Amino acid sequence: MTKYNPAEIEPRWQRFWDENKTFKTPEKVTGEKLYALDMFPYPSGDGLHVGHPEGYTATDIVSRQARMAGKTVLHPMGFDAFGLPAEEHAIRNNASPRQFTEKNINTFVRQLKNLGFSYDWDRQISTTDVGYFKWTQWIFLVLFDTWFDTEQQKGRPISELPIPDEVLSTGEDEVRKYQDEHRLAFQSHAPVNWCPNLGTVLANEEVIDGLSEVGKHPVQRMPLRQWMLRITSYADRLENDLEDVDWPEGIKKLQRDWIGRSTGAEVDFHFGDAEGLENWQSTRAADGFPRNQDEDSLRVYTTRPDTLFGATYMVIAPEHGAVERLTTDEQAAAVKKYCDDAAMKSDRDRQDDRTKKTGVFTGSFAVNPVNGKAIPIWIADYVLASYGTGAIMAVPAHDVRDFEFATTYDLEIIPVVEPPEKADVDRESVMAGKKCFAGLGTAINSGEFDGLSTSEFKDKIIERLTTDGMGQAAVNYKLRDWLFSRQRFWGEPFPILHELDDAGNKTGMIRGVPEEDLPVDLPQLEDFKPHGRPEPPLEKADDDWLYTVIDGVNYKRETNTMPQWAGSCWYYLRFIDPDNDGAFVDPELEKQWMPVDLYIGGAEHAVLHLLYSRFWHKVLYDRGHLRTSEPFKKLVNQGMILGDVEFTAYRDSNEQWICASLIKENDEKKPAVESTGEIVHAIKLEPDQAEKVGENFVLKSDPKISVDSRAYKMSKSRGNVVNPDEIVAEYGADSLRLYLMFMGPLEKSKPWSTNGVNGVKSFLDRAWRMIVDEESETLELNAAVGDHEPTDEQVRTLHKTIKQVTKDIEVLAFNTAISRMMEFVNFFTKQEQRPQPLLEQFVLLLSPFAPHISEELWKLLGHDSSLAYQAWPQYVESMTVDAANEVPIQIKGKIKSKIMVPTGTSKDDLEQLALADEKIAAALDGLTVRKVIVIPDKLVNIVAG
RNA sequence: GGGGGCGUGGCGGAACUGGCAGACGCGCUAGAUUUAGGAUCUAGUUCCCAAAAGGAGUGCAGGUUCGAUUCCUGUCGCCCCCA
Incomplete structure (x- = not known):
């Protein structure tokens, strides 16, 4: 008996592909290229989840089809293997993170190979390979060696940074410090999210509701020396270049919102005595708006300069530099207490709309530059030091948070924007200062500007402020610089050295590790557990690792490590040239293969990973290491696979x-x-x-x-997780692949159904029986298969199938491609005579989806070699249309009859045929035909009454 | 609260650019074959009506149109992201 037996067929073909290196990437690109990439997985201890192979199957189908269509294909796989879980596991089990990681990678590779993906396994990489992170460190040094030239909007070598004379004159150390302050990779002492339980600092986006995203531990704020990457410099380019990529609009929007570009104005508010004010005003009018704010003014950023007349108080962040200067003696105690409390809260808590706004009066007043009114200066934690200038002008009538604050502290509310007629607000209340209106409208209570629309007013007031030297147009971003260091063991060490003085203390001077000394490997540690102090585990390395001497100067190594994002920022480049020891990628090869043509992965990486890697890519591009400015041409997010209903x-x-x-x-x-x-x-x-x-x-x-x-999200606790290994064991990899693609559109989330797998398995069974004689003892062709003259209908069925499958693969509509192949099999199973060449073409169509069974059938149909590089079937357009169509005839939109007409029947003829139809004639009896709509080959609609 | 997406049979889904709603699959029903069936084959399967004829029908209410699952307005519900 020769039933379809995936358990026997699949391992055999997997071995064949492996041994013959069937999917080895060609050395040179000939003709068109395709770089199809999956977001590489984190090799967790749980192994592969069914969500993984969904996207992987999609790229695999595209890759396999492209090879057959004659393209040169790069289709690699690797592992994003640094990160917390391996380290946590290692701590719990007193094992090494590296061993655990390697074990998990082996499991993943075994599972992936079981699914028959056509990866070039010779290019497998892991971010934890020393030969890989050598280049992660090298790229960090590029960032370290780069400053951003705002004029040219471009990253340039630090050696080209213009040094101001006043810095030059203070000596070499000051010049170095000045350079360090301008590097794309720099150190800062900003308050950070310190998580004692995890023993590390977390990025804002890794903190959710005051708890760590991993493990849900409490997070507190504290100032620490950290490495930052100046991604904000690239904000404009990261936003603008989104126009050039073929990504879902939703993802582009997420990125734009994350960057959060806003336009508005910077305005200086004078504080101090009245006579100072006049001086100040005349100086400003003469000299213009200064680059840095002066001692006796407070600079704010606002997106609504048109509401300046409604600014009734000011707020500065508790961390603002002017806090001390502005606090009067009477208020000193209250201010100190307030600032101390605020320091304990995270940015997120402070911005939370649900918590009540709090604040404290400094005792000082500033002068509203447009109307000369004295307005109180408050401190409140709803203003963040890191956004804008860390100070705002509060316009309670037109800003929700200001309104809430003003109501709480009984501050003046002056409406200056009249809502338009149609606005969905109670205009009376707004005009009375009893309600807040944040929309656009018409200026009121704004002196000579009354009556202007919000946008006109914005332009006019900025013009005025600029003339008076009180303000200027400004752009601001929500995007923050990227906190790039972690106090963990299992990450890339920074290739940075801290200079030591003779006493062994840090001088504050730093330098990069010389390129020839890369990589900086992780030290062997007896104990790398975090200890609850924000001091990195690498501090416990032995002196051999920690200290080094270059040119007679003593250095101590940086002991922070990089975050998990680092390795994933550039892995797509390494796949192009994975073993190169002299460069992160050969420029010629990069030119051949970049950009990535198709990038598929989960939507959870919509913002961070994609933004971070685009940033690195642009820096490498600016510095001449790459020829593409965007890494990923087409991006698709696969939907989530939920558990069974x-x-x-x-x-x-x-x-x-x-x-x-x-x-x-x-x-x-x-x-x-x-x-x-x-x-x-x-x-x-x-x-x-x-x-x-x-x-x-x-x-x-x-x-x-x-x-x-x-259907619920798959989770261990719910017990609805589907293990791909079990599905492969019971139904075969081809069935799993086919089912994952047949479930529905790739981008949609959809519930798993094991019955559905059984359904596609029986399709493969039928396809097998269509070609194989199941009764025979040996593997033989079904008796119906032979050298028959194909019928017209058979040929049309094939060509229609080729057409739809080809087009569907192009637009990643795999579900409909599969349903079309099912129709093919349903049709040919009924055919007593099945012309072999037609079936061969079908097997080729099936092969990207279900490669194992296809290879087996291909061989049985008499071919010696793998079908992986067989020419993709071609269709003839004229063979994809039927000779005749059944055309429905409607009267007033209701179908009354149907007639068979030859394809291509003219409009007039079709109309005549329709009117001549018996049922139609009967139905029209007594009615007047007013109009006849004819769509050739489709439909006739008669309007009568 | 803001933003995005989605509502089609018992279920997953299909329907090109506004042109026969429900392709394909699951499930279910009946029959054939079989020692057996979680195998195979055949037929049926949106709903209402005993059937036919007929009618209703793409969350709901409107609108545009000869014609709307598709476009517009409102509304309800669900999901995701952000706060």
Whole structure:
């Protein structure tokens, strides 16, 4: 018996591809190239999840089809293997993170090979390979060696940084410090999110609701020396160049919002005595707006300079440099207490709309430059030191947060924007200062500017401020510089050396590790556990590692490590030239292969990974190491695969069923009766215990009780995780691949159904039987297959299939491609005579989707070599259309009859044929035909009455 | 609260640019074959009506159009992201 047996076929072909290096990337690109890339996985201890192979199958289909279509293909796989989980595991089990990581990588590779992906495994890389992170360190040194020239909007060598004379005159050390302050990689002492439990500092985006994203531990704010990357310099280019890439609009928007470019104005508010004011004003009018704010003014950034007349107070951040200067003696104690408290809160907590706004008066006043009014200066933590200038002018009538604050502290509210007629607000209340209106409108209470629209007013006032030297147009970004250091062991060491004086203390001078001394490997540590102090584990390395001498100067190594993002910022470049020991990538090869043509991965990387790697790419481009300015041409996010659909019913504490429609999750995410808050327990039902009645699913045993029906995210705790290994063992890799693609559109999230896998498996069974004689003892062709003259219908079926499958692969609509192939098999199974050449073409079409069975059938059809490089089937357009079509005839939009007409029948003829149809003639009896709409080959609609 | 996406049979989904709604698959029903079936084959399967004829139907309410799942307005619900 020669049934379709994936368990036997698949390992055999996997071995064949491996041994023959079938998918080795050609040395040279000939003709068109395709670089198809998956977002490489983090090799977790849990192994592969079914979500992984979804995207991987998609790129694999595209890659396999491209090879057959004659393209030169680069399709690699690697591992993003630094990061917290391996280190946590190592700490718990007193093992080495490297060994654990390598073990996990081996599991991943085995699992991936089981799925028959056509990766060039010779190019496998891991970010933890010393030969890889040597170049991560090298790129860091490029960042370290680069400053951003704002005029040219370009990163340039630090040696070309113009040094101001006043710095030059103070000596070489000062020049070095000046340079250090301008590097793209620089040190800072900004307050950071320190997580004692994890023993590390976290990026803002790794902190969620005051807890660490990993492990949910509390996070506190403290100032620490950190490495930062000056990504803000590239904000404009990162935003503008989004126009050049083929990405989903949603992702582009996320990136734009993350960058958060806003335009507005910087305005200086004078403080101090009245006579100083006049001097100040005349100086400003004469000299213009100074680059740096002076001692007796407070600079704010606002996106709404048109509301300047409504600025009734000012707010500075608790960390603002002018706090001390502005605080009066009477207020000193209150201010100090307030600032100390604020230091404990995270930026996120401070901006949280739910918490009440708090603040403290400094005791000082500033002068509103447009109307000369004295307005109080407050300190409040809803203003962040890191955004804008760290100070704002508060316009309570037109800013929600200012309004809330002003109401709390009883500050003046002056409306200066009249909402338009149509605005969805109570205009009376706004005009009375009782409600806040943040939209656009018409200026009021603004002196000579009254009556201007918001946008006109903005231009006019900026013009005025500029003339008076009080302000200027300005651009601001939400994007912050990137906190790039971590106090962990399992990451790339920084290739940085701190200069020591004779006593062994740091002088504050730093330098990069010389290129020839790279890589800086991680030291061997007995104990790399974090100890709850923000002192990196690498501090515990032995002196051999920690200290070094260059040209007679003593240095201590930097002991922070890089965050996990580092390695993933440039891995796509290393795949092009993975073994190069002399460069991170050969420029000729980079030119051949970049950009990545198709990049598929989860939407969770929509912002950070993609923004960070684009940033690095642009720096490398500026410095002449790359010829492309954007790395990823086309980006696709695959949807999430949810668990199987579940039915859930609810019971209260008396074991009484409760309708699901009455249940709502409470704040602790427990199901509860919405009206009373009573906690109920959820019961997972078997599918046959529920049925649909009307709109809802209900209990079969008690149809009055409605139940929930939905698919949940796969999670260990829910126990609905599907292990790809088990699916491969039971149904085969081809079936898993096919099912993942057949489930629905790639970008959508969709629920898993093991029955569905069985369904595509039986499609492969049928395809097998269409070609193979299942009854025979040896592998033989089905008797129906032979050298038959193909019928017209058979040829058309093939050509239609080729056309749709080809087009669908192009637009990644794999689900419809598969359904078309199913139709092909359904049709040919019914054919007594199956011309072999047609079936061969079909096998080629199937092969990118289900490569193992296709190779097997290809061989059986008499071919010696792998089909991996066989020419992709071509279709003839004329063979994809039927000779005749059934055309529906409608009267007033309702189908009354259908007629068969030859394809291409003219409009007039079709109209005549339609009117001549018996049923139509009968239906039209007594009616007047007013109009006939004819769409050739499609439909006839008769308007009559 | 802001932004984005989505609502089509019992389920996943299809429908080109506004032109026969429900392709393909799952599930279900009946039959054939079989010692057996979680195998295979055949037929059926949006809903209402016993069937036919007919009617209704793409979350809901409107609008544009000869014609709307598709475009517009409003509304309800769900999901995701941000706060």
